[in-house]
Amino acid sequence: MVTIKDIAREAGVSFTTVSNVIHGRYQHVSRATIERVERAMKDLGYVPSMSARGLVSRTSRLIALAYGHRDLGGRTMLEDAFASTLVGAVEREVRARQYYLMLSAVQNTEDLLQMVSTWNVDGVLAFGLSPKEGKLLRESTDKPLVFVDGVFLPGEEELCANVGLADRAAGAEMTQYLIARGHRRIAFCCGDGAALVRPGATRERMLGWEAALHQWGIEPTDNWRIVWGPDADPERRKAADFALLERLGDFTALFFENDMLAAHVLNFLLDHGVRVPGDISLVGFDGNDYARLSRPAITTMRQDVRRKGEIAARLLLQYITDNAMPTEHNVRLSCQLQEGGTVATLKP
Amino acid sequence: MVTIKDIAREAGVSFTTVSNVIHGRYQHVSRATIERVERAMKDLGYVPSMSARGLVSRTSRLIALAYGHRDLGGRTMLEDAFASTLVGAVEREVRARQYYLMLSAVQNTEDLLQMVSTWNVDGVLAFGLSPKEGKLLRESTDKPLVFVDGVFLPGEEELCANVGLADRAAGAEMTQYLIARGHRRIAFCCGDGAALVRPGATRERMLGWEAALHQWGIEPTDNWRIVWGPDADPERRKAADFALLERLGDFTALFFENDMLAAHVLNFLLDHGVRVPGDISLVGFDGNDYARLSRPAITTMRQDVRRKGEIAARLLLQYITDNAMPTEHNVRLSCQLQEGGTVATLKP
DNA sequence: ATGAAAGCGCTAACAA
DNA sequence: TTGTTAGCGCTTTCAT
Numbered sequence: 001m002v003t004i005k006d007i008a009r010e011a012g013v014s015f016t017t018v019s020n021v022i023h024g025r026y027q028h029v030s031r032a033t034i035e036r037v038e039r040a041m042k043d044l045g046y047v048p049s050m051s052a053r054g055l056v057s058r059t060s061r062l063i064a065l066a067y068g069h070r071d072l073g074g075r076t077m078l079e080d081a082f083a084s085t086l087v088g089a090v091e092r093e094v095r096a097r098q099y100y101l102m103l104s105a106v107q108n109t110e111d112l113l114q115m116v117s118t119w120n121v122d123g124v125l126a127f128g129l130s131p132k133e134g135k136l137l138r139e140s141t142d143k144p145l146v147f148v149d150g151v152f153l154p155g156e157e158e159l160c161a162n163v164g165l166a167d168r169a170a171g172a173e174m175t176q177y178l179i180a181r182g183h184r185r186i187a188f189c190c191g192d193g194a195a196l197v198r199p200g201a202t203r204e205r206m207l208g209w210e211a212a213l214h215q216w217g218i219e220p221t222d223n224w225r226i227v228w229g230p231d232a233d234p235e236r237r238k239a240a241d242f243a244l245l246e247r248l249g250d251f252t253a254l255f256f257e258n259d260m261l262a263a264h265v266l267n268f269l270l271d272h273g274v275r276v277p278g279d280i281s282l283v284g285f286d287g288n289d290y291a292r293l294s295r296p297a298i299t300t301m302r303q304d305v306r307r308k309g310e311i312a313a314r315l316l317l318q319y320i321t322d323n324a325m326p327t328e329h330n331v332r333l334s335c336q337l338q339e340g341g342t343v344a345t346l347k348p
Numbered sequence: 349m350v351t352i353k354d355i356a357r358e359a360g361v362s363f364t365t366v367s368n369v370i371h372g373r374y375q376h377v378s379r380a381t382i383e384r385v386e387r388a389m390k391d392l393g394y395v396p397s398m399s400a401r402g403l404v405s406r407t408s409r410l411i412a413l414a415y416g417h418r419d420l421g422g423r424t425m426l427e428d429a430f431a432s433t434l435v436g437a438v439e440r441e442v443r444a445r446q447y448y449l450m451l452s453a454v455q456n457t458e459d460l461l462q463m464v465s466t467w468n469v470d471g472v473l474a475f476g477l478s479p480k481e482g483k484l485l486r487e488s489t490d491k492p493l494v495f496v497d498g499v500f501l502p503g504e505e506e507l508c509a510n511v512g513l514a515d516r517a518a519g520a521e522m523t524q525y526l527i528a529r530g531h532r533r534i535a536f537c538c539g540d541g542a543a544l545v546r547p548g549a550t551r552e553r554m555l556g557w558e559a560a561l562h563q564w565g566i567e568p569t570d571n572w573r574i575v576w577g578p579d580a581d582p583e584r585r586k587a588a589d590f591a592l593l594e595r596l597g598d599f600t601a602l603f604f605e606n607d608m609l610a611a612h613v614l615n616f617l618l619d620h621g622v623r624v625p626g627d628i629s630l631v632g633f634d635g636n637d638y639a640r641l642s643r644p645a646i647t648t649m650r651q652d653v654r655r656k657g658e659i660a661a662r663l664l665l666q667y668i669t670d671n672a673m674p675t676e677h678n679v680r681l682s683c684q685l686q687e688g689g690t691v692a693t694l695k696p
Numbered sequence: 697a698t699g700a701a702a703g704c705g706c707t708a709a710c711a712a
Numbered sequence: 713t714t715g716t717t718a719g720c721g722c723t724t725t726c727a728t
Contacts (some may be wrong), residue, residue, distance in 0.1 A: 003720095004722070013698075016698070016724085033697080033698085047465040048721085049466065049721055051403040052399075052722040053399075055403055055706085056722050069436075076436055078433075079436050079654075081429045083432045084429065085423070091452070091453055100467070101450065101451045102450055115718060118395050164723085263641060268398030288639075294641060294643075295615060326553050353705080363706085364715060365714060375713095380715085400707090400720090402720095404706050405708095406720085699728090703722100704723090707719095710716100712715075
């Protein structure tokens with residue numbers, strides 16, 4: 001290993017001078033010395049030791065990317081193109097600014113906190129955490145911390161940095177799209193029923209759906225909200241599938257809160273002789289492979305995951321640089337309606 | 349920050365003793381002291397500093413996960429469920445053994461090497477690298493290094509650790525499956541034509557296809573290999589799509605080298621009124637979402653990506669522990685045929 | 697413009 | 713069984 005001492009010897013200067021050159025503190029170094037030192041670094045192939053730097057400088061240039069690992073129908077949170085797209089985008093941003101990315105699943109918050117301390121990371125980017133984990137994390141560290149799709153209790157939102165979606169607006173827009181195509185009886189379909197009650201993206205999307213219907217004088221009753229049950233409960237989902245078959249006549253369109261569920265139900269319906277969109281229309285939310293690969297492709301609200309990652313990373317890096325939460329720390333990205341072939345236009 | 353000095357003071361011992369307790373060197377520490385020290389660590393919430401440890405111990409407990417970032421039809425290597433599943437599995441293994449995972453895209457090998465040195469990582473896991481990058485990496489570092497799906501020139505295979513698939517056997521098995529269902533005129537379909545010539549998974553799968561056909565006295569001519577062109581060239585792919593329509597009569601089945609391409613072509617065919625498997629059968633390779641979500645679901649060879657990641661991680665960790673390449677350093681995992689609905693059984 | 701010296705938190709060889 | 717000491721590579725303060 002080549003150290004600054006080696007460079008100093010090679011260049012015939014003290015290692016303080018080398019350090020100064022490395023950090024661009026040129027004010028007190030002569031032109032000639034700079035060149036000699038830089039030559040020596042090139043020649044010997046000097047690479048700084050992060051351990052040594054970290055030890056003395058109290059910073060690490062390390063970003064922790066912490067993800068929850070909820071079970072999404074047999075796969076973990078990370079085992080999904082959403083996660084990898086996000087991670088990829090974050091890695092790029094982070095690396096472009098000479099930071100490094102440490103990846104960590106959050107089994108329990110303790111482990112994460114221990115990692116944060118032991119490596120003295122400069123900041124934490126968290127996604128897929130439960131509200132509980134998020135809260136705990138927030139309260140246990142004063143490191144710069146940015147959430148992606150964080151879920152907060154009312155009133156706590158402003159306390160931390162977050163990058164999410166304008167879910168309510170998007171939910172309303174999607175509903176309006178259906179209404180414009182002649183649909184009135186539009187069910188809101190989701191996986192976990194609890195998500196309708198607790199704060200979060202699902203609930204927001206539902207509130208958008210409600211608001212749009214309300215605008216047209218439609219007040220959905222409770223049975224307009226169809227719950228499939230959590231990802232991890234295939235039995236219950238199956239029951240919901242069949243229950244839906246009995247109720248198809250009640251609706252002209254189904255608004256699924258996410259594409260994965262939409263694709264699942266779409267395939268179920270097709271397999272059971274229901275024509276989509278001939279017999280019923282449906283739309284999803286997210287704009288991922290599930291929507292893209294289904295036939296017909298699912299009409300959906302597309303979110304730009306790459307952008308989400310970029311923005312979250314930039315927010316965090318700014319947070320770190322300023323050592324203060326940026327003013328615009330609560331970002332809600334808009335979505336784009338992406339037409340597939342699952343929506344029929346109804347005759348008046 | 350709590351240091352071992354603080355612990356030493358709190359427990360009323362020297363910090364060497366603390367260090368000894370931390371590392372379980374109990375031989376020379378009295379029972380009572382151990383307990384006092386452990387008490388103090390709990391009470392003060394001691395967390396070791398990796399910087400300090402790394403500086404003195406010359407190891408980091410850091411694994412670099414390096415991935416190439418080839419363009420797969422508009423998305424990068426990482427932006428795919430394959431990558432995230434792999435990463436997730438690796439992270440788990442690594443963390444279970446108290447190692448940490450550093451993620452790094454490989455734009456150029458220099459950057460990776462610099463990262464490896466600057467953090468003094470204990471080992472490197474590489475996937476999605478080009479043969480060139482792989483070779484360069486191998487020659488530039490003597491750190492423990494394990495490839496996933498590495499591609500090597502003949503003769504160089506034994507020089508490094510790799511976890512891949514038994515592609516040739518799987519290719520043959522798939523072809524035999526088709527033959528057993530009455531198919532004889534089976535085309536081999538791939539994206540990048542160059543992959544048929546250079547060593548690698550695609551070529552291996554093709555060789556398996558050839559071998560199986562050969563067993564039945566069938567010698568495919570060159571035009572039995574259909575090339576769609578690289579992912580990044582949609583124009584050319586489109587042309588290939590239409591060219592295929594003209595030649596459908598030449599084959600009863602198409603063996604696609606990967607599911608993504610298979611799904612693309614399947615959808616193209618369906619959109620143009622070709623019935624699958626009525627008019628033509630097709631199969632894919634990988635067993636990912638593309639195969640699963642298509643309708644009909646694509647019959648494919650499923651690879652267990654999670655297992656791939658686990659095994660690669662374990663191999664690397666063993667490599668690190670032993671500080672020598674494990675004997676079984678060339679793993680070829682088998683695949684499993686996964687039936688979908690894209691293969692018809694032909695009447696004799 | 698350059699250098700000497702102290703010290704970051706920790707490990708390990710050696711001393712007591 | 714416990715403590716002392718040196719030193720890992722680097723940054724930073726203070727002298728020169």
